[in-house]
Amino acid sequence: MTSPSPLVSYRDASIAYGREAPALTGVSFEVGEGDAVALLGPNGAGKSTLLQSLLGLLPTSGTAEVLGTTPGARASEVGYLPQSTHIDPDFPVSLSQVVMMGRYRRLGLFRWPGAADREVVRRAIETVGLTELAKTTFGELSGGQRQRALLARALATEPKLILLDEPFNGLDRTNRDALIATLLRLRETGVGIVVSTHDLELAHEVCSHVLLLNGRQIAGGPISEALTDAALAAAFSGTSADTEAHGGAHGTLCAPGGDDADEHERARV
Numbered sequence: 001m002t003s004p005s006p007l008v009s010y011r012d013a014s015i016a017y018g019r020e021a022p023a024l025t026g027v028s029f030e031v032g033e034g035d036a037v038a039l040l041g042p043n044g045a046g047k048s049t050l051l052q053s054l055l056g057l058l059p060t061s062g063t064a065e066v067l068g069t070t071p072g073a074r075a076s077e078v079g080y081l082p083q084s085t086h087i088d089p090d091f092p093v094s095l096s097q098v099v100m101m102g103r104y105r106r107l108g109l110f111r112w113p114g115a116a117d118r119e120v121v122r123r124a125i126e127t128v129g130l131t132e133l134a135k136t137t138f139g140e141l142s143g144g145q146r147q148r149a150l151l152a153r154a155l156a157t158e159p160k161l162i163l164l165d166e167p168f169n170g171l172d173r174t175n176r177d178a179l180i181a182t183l184l185r186l187r188e189t190g191v192g193i194v195v196s197t198h199d200l201e202l203a204h205e206v207c208s209h210v211l212l213l214n215g216r217q218i219a220g221g222p223i224s225e226a227l228t229d230a231a232l233a234a235a236f237s238g239t240s241a242d243t244e245a246h247g248g249a250h251g252t253l254c255a256p257g258g259d260d261a262d263e264h265e266r267a268r269v
Contacts, residue, residue, distance in 0.1 A: 006030040007161045007192040008054065011063035015046070015053045023049045026216045027062075029209070031161065036183065036193035038203035038223070041213035041235050047196035048083065050213070051163050054194065055080060067160060076105045079159035081151050083166045089139030095149050096134045099124055102156035124155040128182050144175025151182065162186065164195040168202055180205055203227065 008031035014022040024046035031037055039047040053060045056072015067074040079102075087098065099121045103113060113121075125134050128148040133141065141149060147167060154162060168176055183193060183206050197203060203210055203223060210226050212218040212235040219231035 004033055005068055006032050006065075007035075007067060008194070009063065009065045013053070013060050013062035013064045015049050015058050015060050017049075017058065022061075024053075024213065024215060024217075027211070027213075028217065029211055029220050031192040031194060031209075033160075033190040033192060034187045035209060036187055036195065036207040037209045037211060038207040039194065039196040039211050039213060040198070040200075040203060040227075040232075041218075045213040045235070046215060047213060048165055050211075051080075051165055051194065051196060054078070054161075054163055076157060077160050079154035079157050079162035081147075081154050081162070081164045081167050083169070085150055087138060087146075091138070093138050094135050095130060095138055095141065095152075096121060096125065098138050098149055099152045099156050102153035105157050120158060121152075121156055124152040125149075127155055127185065128152045129178050142175070144171045144178075147171060148175060148179060148182070151179065155186075159191065161192045161194070164193070166196055166198070168197060168199055200227075 008029070010027050010029055013027040014025045015027070016022045027050065029037065039050060041047055049058065052058045053064065054066055054071055055078065056066070056070065056075060060071060064071055066072075067077055087093070100113060100117070102124075103117050103121060107113065107117065122131075122134075125131055128151050130145060130148055130152065133145065138146065138149065147170075151164075151167070167179060171179065180202065183195075186193060187206075187208075193206075195202075195207070204227075207223055209221060210223045211220040212226065212231050214235045218235045219226045219228070
């Protein structure tokens with residue numbers, strides 16, 4: 001039996017902003033059905049840059065394919081949860097209506113949502129565990145609940161691949177655990193996930209693979225093999241992985257807190 005084509009395939013890809021020098025180089029990885037890839041690296045390492053490339057928003061050289069074609073060509077089949085999304089909390093719109101906004105990417109012009117679309121929205125809300133709040137005004141939700149609602153909005157496109165940019169920033173433990181459970185359920189259904197994060201605990205809990213970035217790809221592969229002390233040191237301190245492999249390295253990574261956070265998540269590496 002022929003194995004399915006990967007959802008993402010990058011080979012020695014470089015990503016630039018316009019005609020500037022590449023912001024990220026040497027990127028090679030694949031995402032298969034049900035895979036989850038964590039993007040790790042310091043601020044400015046290129047994590048968001050890679051997500052923008054996957055969306056087809058930045059010029060990318062080398063081999064770069066998403067869902068078997070040029071990045072961006074099948075954008076309606078890619079869900080995206082950006083690092084920050086502004087929806088006026090005073091605007092009188094319900095959680096269900098916010099999630100339905102994501103459905104419009106599939107509907108196209110001049111088509112109103114029907115019963116099938118409403119069922120997709122209902123399932124998306126159920127997937128993130130907010131069914132009982134479906135009719136609640138968006139502004140009444142906590143920060144963590146809003147983040148889960150926005151993930152449901154991304155799921156309303158029925159994506160084969162979902163991209164998340166620092167989705168755990170500012171979440172309390174309850175909403176963090178709920179989001180982790182949602183991502184694990186999505187993996188079971190075959191959805192591919194690429195998530196940028198500073199949280200090593202999250203990477204271990206959710207992801208099958210990892211890319212360590214710092215202007216270039218430092219390391220990549222199955223998380224049990226690629227997430228080594230030497231590779232982490234190379235990514236976060238700029239030292240050579242070969243050098244650190246002889247001496248070891250230790251540091252502290254944490255997921256930044258926010259208005260909805262009750263603690264900073266830390267992991268010794």
